Amino acid sequence: MNWSLYSYSATLIAIVTSVIVAIVRWFHLCHPYDQNPDYFYPSRRFVTGYFFAVLLLTPYLFHWDSPDTWLFTRCFYIIYIPSFGAVALQNYFFIDIRRRIIHYCAIGLIPSILFLPLFILACIGDNYLEDYYTLVSVTAVIVSLLVLTDLTFITTNLFKRIKDFLYGEYSNEDDFPIHFAKGVVFLPLSLWTLSFIVFIADNETVLACLNIILSVVSVGILIFILHPHRTECHSIENTMAKTINNSQGSQSEKLEDIDNIQSNVEMTETMLNQIEKQIRKAVEGQRLFLDSRFKREDLARCIGTNRTYLSIVFRKRFSSFYSYINTLRIEYSIHYQEEHPEANNLEIAIASGFGSVRSYLRIKMLFESREL
Structure with a gap:
């Protein structure tokens, strides 16, 4: 059985799939979102670029029997996957602009230094790297581990944020796409593990399996990220408003449950006034509301009281x-x-403590309609 043919076919499928996904991601602009694509599709450019980057595997289709081409193919995924994952998670779930720029430079520049000469030699399709095979392999592993370290750091922060969302009460909690985060938090690390198995195995059959898996994952991700953009703009605004109202209702129910459990707790007007004064002094005086991660637990710790008393004060005052x-x-x-x-919406949102531009515009709409 010619396993090289299977590897060739799987690589071709991976390349074609990635190109199709990139094209769909770039041109899929539903009305009225096409009027402001940078806002509604903030990750569109770099996601498209990363999917198009799989075209770098094209030399394998023409020189599949070349040692130099095979070496480039082995090294490609162990660097490409953690790089894509790190930038994607950072860009989608975290708003630190300065850190994003560092990612785009470091995570893109470092692999390029290694990829460029390897890609050129892969296109030639010879065996010029015969004496440097081990050196190139070790260098690729080192670069991969450096990028993986960053990916692990981001994944850890994202996992912590998921746990915080599930167990804490955040003033910006409606912004966080919890279901999407839970679905993709460990995906890049899992795919990197598979790519490293391919690297270690040095086997075309294993490469074929990885390419098929990546093709399926790419299509799945495309379907998942396109789904929210299929409704009309006014429908999204209505849905957002309903989501916020439901979230507020859910929070109110939780507070009522706490109050019912603590029904034997009585607070005098003096206590209510004192805690209200402490709340305003801390939140407004120290401007704690400008922290996008600020939650009720933080406030309780800051003023030296408990969640039960805070629940009562917020319900009554x-x-x-x-x-x-x-x-x-x-x-x-x-x-x-x-x-x-001269400030744009992103700058205003960050400066005002919102978790995203979407949250800022959504809350602004509710505030102006007196529904907040």
């Missing part, structure tokens, strides 16, 4: 923790915009 914090953020954003008229 404020509409809700969520509404109180985001109202302060919107009011701050209005003043910030007046002082910085």
Whole structure:
């Protein structure tokens, strides 16, 4: 049985699939989202670029029997996958602009230094690297581990954020795509493990299996990330508003449950006034609301009280923790915009403590309609 033919076919499938996914990702702009693609498709450019990068495997289709081409193919995935994963997770789930720039430079530049000469030799399809096979392999592993370290750090932070979302009450919790995060948090690490198995096995059959798996995963990711953009703009706004209302209702129910459990706890007006004053002094005086990760547990720790007392105070003196914090953020954003008229929505959102531009615009809409 000619396993090289299977490897060739699987590689061709992977390349064609990636190109199709890249094209669909780039041109799929539903109306009215096409009026503002940078906002509705913030990851569109780099995702398209990474999928097109699989075209670098094309030399294998023409020189599948070349040692230099095979070496490049072995090294490609162990660097490409963690690089793609690190940039994708950082760009989608975290808003630190400076860190994004570092990723685009470091995670893109370092692999390119190794890939460029290897790609040229792979296109030639000879055996010029015969005496440097081990050196190139070790270098590729080192680069892969460096990128993997960054990917592991991001994955750990994302996993922690998922746990925090599940067990904590966040003022920005509706922003976080929990189901998507749970589905992809360990995907890059898993795919890197498979790619490293291919590297160690040095076997075309194993490479064929990896290419088929990556083709299926690519199509699955494409379907998953395109799904939210298939509704009309006004439908999304209505859905967002309903989601927020449901979230607030869910939070209110949780607070009521706590109050029912703690029904024997009584607070005098003096206690209510004192804690309310402490809340306003901490949140408004110290501007804690500008922290996008600020949650009720942090507030309880800051003013030296417990969650039960906070629940009672917020129920009696404020509409809700969520509404109180985001109202302060919107009011701050209005003043910030007046002082910085040249600021765009992203800058305003970050400066005002929102987790994303989408959250800022969504809360702003509710604030202006007096539904917050």
